[in-house]
Amino acid sequence: MIKKINHIAIVVPDLNESMRFWVDALGLELDHIENVPEQSVDAAFLPVGESKIELLRPTDDESGVARYLAKRGPGMHHICFEVDDIEASLARLKSLDIPLINEEPITGSGGKRLAFVHPKGTGGVLVELYQLPPKNSPIPEL
Ligand code: CO
Numbered sequence: 001m002i003k004k005i006n007h008i009a010i011v012v013p014d015l016n017e018s019m020r021f022w023v024d025a026l027g028l029e030l031d032h033i034e035n036v037p038e039q040s041v042d043a044a045f046l047p048v049g050e051s052k053i054e055l056l057r058p059t060d061d062e063s064g065v066a067r068y069l070a071k072r073g074p075g076m077h078h079i080c081f082e083v084d085d086i087e088a089s090l091a092r093l094k095s096l097d098i099p100l101i102n103e104e105p106i107t108g109s110g111g112k113r114l115a116f117v118h119p120k121g122t123g124g125v126l127v128e129l130y131q132l133p134p135k136n137s138p139i140p141e142l
Helices: 015-025 064-072 086-095
Strands: 002-011 032-036 041-048 051-058 075-083 113-117 127-131
Touching: 002 064, 015 041, 015 051, 051 064, 064 075, 075 086, 086 113, 086 127
Parallel strands: 002 051, 075 127
Antiparallel strands: 002 075, 032 041, 041 051, 113 127
């Protein structure tokens, strides 16, 4: 079951410059910026109700996000849905022949489990699925 939109990720070439729109003009608050070495990005987190905007700036020239920026320019990179059972979600997508980037969930920071659905199966949008660890997990939720 889909619980909510967890985040919408947007690729930008410069985090400070992008704050001019998202913070100064639109009025969102910058919660924090963190380096995400697995994806070779700096990520700025801007909460919007129960969801957030994530601004991603590549920190190298080779990563997926860097290649996206070089090829397509800045813009929306992916939308992430939080689900309560990622195995069940992936099984259902497979049963309907939706192409997946991750056939099995991978473990991300804080113990969350995630998988990406290929844009060719979604009408052109990269879709991420997230299952957060249980609240009583010893691993802190990020
Ligand atoms: Co994401």
